[in-house]
Amino acid sequence: MKKNITIKELSKILEVSISTVSKALNDSYEISDSTKERIKAAAKTYNYKPNKLAVNLKSGKTYTIGVVLPSIKNFFMSRVLRGIDSVIAKSKYNIIISITNESFDKEVQSVQTLSNGLVDAIIIAVSEETQIKKDFSHLSNLVGDIPLLMVDRIVNSINCDKVLVDDYNAIFNAVSDLIFEGKKSIALVSSINNLNVGKLRTKGYLAAIQNKQEPIVLEGQEGYIESELSKLIESNKIDAIVALDQESSLAAFRIGKVKKVLNNKEVSIIGYASRVISEHLTPKLTTIDQHGKKVGITSAKLLLKRLDSSEIEPESIIVNSTVHKRFTT
Amino acid sequence: MKKNITIKELSKILEVSISTVSKALNDSYEISDSTKERIKAAAKTYNYKPNKLAVNLKSGKTYTIGVVLPSIKNFFMSRVLRGIDSVIAKSKYNIIISITNESFDKEVQSVQTLSNGLVDAIIIAVSEETQIKKDFSHLSNLVGDIPLLMVDRIVNSINCDKVLVDDYNAIFNAVSDLIFEGKKSIALVSSINNLNVGKLRTKGYLAAIQNKQEPIVLEGQEGYIESELSKLIESNKIDAIVALDQESSLAAFRIGKVKKVLNNKEVSIIGYASRVISEHLTPKLTTIDQHGKKVGITSAKLLLKRLDSSEIEPESIIVNSTVHKRFTT
DNA sequence: TTGAAAGCGTTACCAG
DNA sequence: CTGGTAACGCTTTCAA
Numbered sequence: 001m002k003k004n005i006t007i008k009e010l011s012k013i014l015e016v017s018i019s020t021v022s023k024a025l026n027d028s029y030e031i032s033d034s035t036k037e038r039i040k041a042a043a044k045t046y047n048y049k050p051n052k053l054a055v056n057l058k059s060g061k062t063y064t065i066g067v068v069l070p071s072i073k074n075f076f077m078s079r080v081l082r083g084i085d086s087v088i089a090k091s092k093y094n095i096i097i098s099i100t101n102e103s104f105d106k107e108v109q110s111v112q113t114l115s116n117g118l119v120d121a122i123i124i125a126v127s128e129e130t131q132i133k134k135d136f137s138h139l140s141n142l143v144g145d146i147p148l149l150m151v152d153r154i155v156n157s158i159n160c161d162k163v164l165v166d167d168y169n170a171i172f173n174a175v176s177d178l179i180f181e182g183k184k185s186i187a188l189v190s191s192i193n194n195l196n197v198g199k200l201r202t203k204g205y206l207a208a209i210q211n212k213q214e215p216i217v218l219e220g221q222e223g224y225i226e227s228e229l230s231k232l233i234e235s236n237k238i239d240a241i242v243a244l245d246q247e248s249s250l251a252a253f254r255i256g257k258v259k260k261v262l263n264n265k266e267v268s269i270i271g272y273a274s275r276v277i278s279e280h281l282t283p284k285l286t287t288i289d290q291h292g293k294k295v296g297i298t299s300a301k302l303l304l305k306r307l308d309s310s311e312i313e314p315e316s317i318i319v320n321s322t323v324h325k326r327f328t329t
Numbered sequence: 330m331k332k333n334i335t336i337k338e339l340s341k342i343l344e345v346s347i348s349t350v351s352k353a354l355n356d357s358y359e360i361s362d363s364t365k366e367r368i369k370a371a372a373k374t375y376n377y378k379p380n381k382l383a384v385n386l387k388s389g390k391t392y393t394i395g396v397v398l399p400s401i402k403n404f405f406m407s408r409v410l411r412g413i414d415s416v417i418a419k420s421k422y423n424i425i426i427s428i429t430n431e432s433f434d435k436e437v438q439s440v441q442t443l444s445n446g447l448v449d450a451i452i453i454a455v456s457e458e459t460q461i462k463k464d465f466s467h468l469s470n471l472v473g474d475i476p477l478l479m480v481d482r483i484v485n486s487i488n489c490d491k492v493l494v495d496d497y498n499a500i501f502n503a504v505s506d507l508i509f510e511g512k513k514s515i516a517l518v519s520s521i522n523n524l525n526v527g528k529l530r531t532k533g534y535l536a537a538i539q540n541k542q543e544p545i546v547l548e549g550q551e552g553y554i555e556s557e558l559s560k561l562i563e564s565n566k567i568d569a570i571v572a573l574d575q576e577s578s579l580a581a582f583r584i585g586k587v588k589k590v591l592n593n594k595e596v597s598i599i600g601y602a603s604r605v606i607s608e609h610l611t612p613k614l615t616t617i618d619q620h621g622k623k624v625g626i627t628s629a630k631l632l633l634k635r636l637d638s639s640e641i642e643p644e645s646i647i648v649n650s651t652v653h654k655r656f657t658t
Numbered sequence: 659t660t661g662a663a664a665g666c667g668t669t670a671c672c673a674g
Numbered sequence: 675c676t677g678g679t680a681a682c683g684c685t686t687t688c689a690a
Contacts, residue, residue, distance in 0.1 A: 004445065004474060006683055017661040022685060032659055047470060053391075053446035054683035057382040057666050064442075072401055072410065081401065085428055089435065094442060097426040099414055106418065113393075113423060116333065117382035117667085141376060145333060250609060257611075280579060282586075282611040335667060346677040351669060361675060383667035386682050446683085 005046045014042055064094040066114035068124040070102045075274035076292045083296020091304055104129035108138045121147040121303055128194050147306045151299045161306055162316040163299040165290050167197045170321035171204035174270050183240040189252055190244035193219040201244045222251040229255045243271035269328040284326035295319045334375045343371055393423040395443035397453040399431045404603035405621045412625020420633055433458035437467045450476040450632055457523050476635045480628045490635055491645040492628040494619050496526045499650035500533035503599050512569040514542055518581055519573035522548040530573045551580040558584045572600035598657040613655035624648045
């Protein structure tokens with residue numbers, strides 16, 4: 001296993017000093033053109049590559065941004081990631097990504113490793129377990145150390161830049177529309193009741209139907225949702241379903257399809273699902289579009305601004321969701 | 330912006346030497362319990378965190394593995410990533426991920442940054458552009474420097490560990506089965522003709538129909554595939570379609586649906602698509618399952634083995650695809 | 659135009 | 675049990 005050659009070794013070979021080599025490689029005006037050339041040529045033949053670790057340690061800058069996400073199987077998160085990447089790629093920064101799989105321990109560990117010199121800033125969407133556990137010390141410790149930006153999965157008590165989705169209003173509006181269209185009994189289904197964003201959406205639902213309808217809230221895994229929904233539809237108890245995440249949206253869709261109440265809109269469905277999936281369902285699913293890519297882009301831009309001038313006050317930006325009407329409403 | 334406290338500063342505060350602090354923090358037997366406690370307490374109150382950069386530079390080890398992937402919107406790649414992550418997470422290593430977006434420049438840059446001290450090894454699936462350009466110097470330079478493992482998107486000429494999918498055989502077998510079932514005219518559609526895996530699959534198709542049928546090969550974007558397929562179906566020219574990737578699979582599916590030739594299997598389709606999508610299509614799509622997670626797991630395990638003992642010869646492992654029969658065949 | 663030396667934050671050897 | 679010093683690979687000031 002041949003190690004990378006170092007400046008020191010290079011300097012020995014060329015019989016010049018270490019500093020000369022370093023300067024030559026960095027095109028310093030102090031070095032004559034002839035020796036510059038000689039040194040650069042040697043660097044090429046020996047395949048010299050500066051050791052990033054050393055450079056970063058010395059300079060105190062890494063020009064990389066850590067992105068800590070709970071999951072990438074989540075279509076929204078992966079769009080956010082693409083958004084972030086699309087703007088960072090154009091800057092002088094790099095990103096390194098760490099996936100926590102919704103685990104608290106993994107998140108703490110990721111944040112620790114990244115923040116101790118490996119990155120200049122962190123973008124994070126906290127994990128489900130972290131939100132349940134409500135232990136945010138690994139994040140509050142960061143404040144004042146390196147810039148931190150929270151995206152989507154926000155912790156209110158932490159004073160940092162935030163980019164979030166208008167979860168409460170998105171559902172409030174969607175449900176209000178359903179009511180306006182004449183829907184008399186709207187059920188809510190969710191597999192993300194542990195997440196703050198889930199709770200917020202449920203609140204939006206509750207607020208919208210307040211004094212107008214009896215709330216019907218089904219929170220749990222797809223199996224549970226399917227069987228409960230099945231009963232409700234059989235007994236004609238509902239005429240619309242609002243689903244808060246892709247898993248529950250697809251569960252609702254499957255049942256609606258089995259019960260044959262989708263084609264005539266006997267039961268409407270509005271849910272959350274990736275574009276590809278929504279459009280390939282038959283009938284096509286009406287969804288709430290959170291504009292994940294825009295969320296990512298907004299986050300990255302805000303962070304870049306912060307990296308530029310740390311003096312400004314932390315900012316919170318809300319990205320509005322819109323409903324993408326297809327067939328099921 | 331308060332910087333992290335260092336050992337040096339801590340030693341000044343506690344009025345002991347730097348080495349004492351370092352040893353105490355690392356639980357060295359050389360330090361008395363009393364001072365150990367004193368130092369650890371101080372470390373906690375001042376929120377001391379060792380600087381990873383310095384530790385890694387010193388030790389020459391980073392215990393992190395770089396994973397360079399072309400895309401995560403690709404469902405197969407994201408499953409591979411999850412597989413890798415699932416085994417690395419249980420080891421003493423970490424992973425950092427870099428997405429190249431199928432770009433050669435981004436890939437070169439990622440590999441450069443990662444390999445110069447930031448990681449102990451790299452797992453890579455080369456980008457589309459790299460395969461087209463056929464410039465692999467950034468990868469061959471790695472050989473003998475740090476362990477390199479290629480997954481799925483392989484470069485044959487590079488001597489390193491490889492984990493690949495049996496692309497040729499997967500399609501050869503699928504097409505042979507279709508012929509056996511009596512299909513007389515099987516079209517191939519692909520949006521990945523630039524990728525070696527795509528070429529391999531096409532070869533498998535060609536070999537299977539050789540001397541039995543006229544090949545019909547449609548390579549291009551979804552729009553092109555849709556319109557060509559449309560004509561072929563209208564003129565009863567084909568009775569089966571083999572699609573090599575999710576984009577073309579869905580294009581074929583849409584056309585089949587529009588032409589109403591799916592429910593009676595007048596035209597069969599076998600394609601590549603994520604499980605969720607395949608199962609939510611109506612009718613459900615028969616697919617070739619590449620077992621992405623298994624590919625990831627296999628890769629990670631092999632790399633861990635290599636990190637353990639670099640002496641063994643590079644290995645190539647093939648993960649077999651299987652067809653998941655649903656409705657469209 | 660070149661080189662010596664200090665320092666980034668650690669660890670580890672060797673003295674004391 | 676504690677501390678000085680060198681070293682990891684690099685950049686940068688200061689002298690020469």
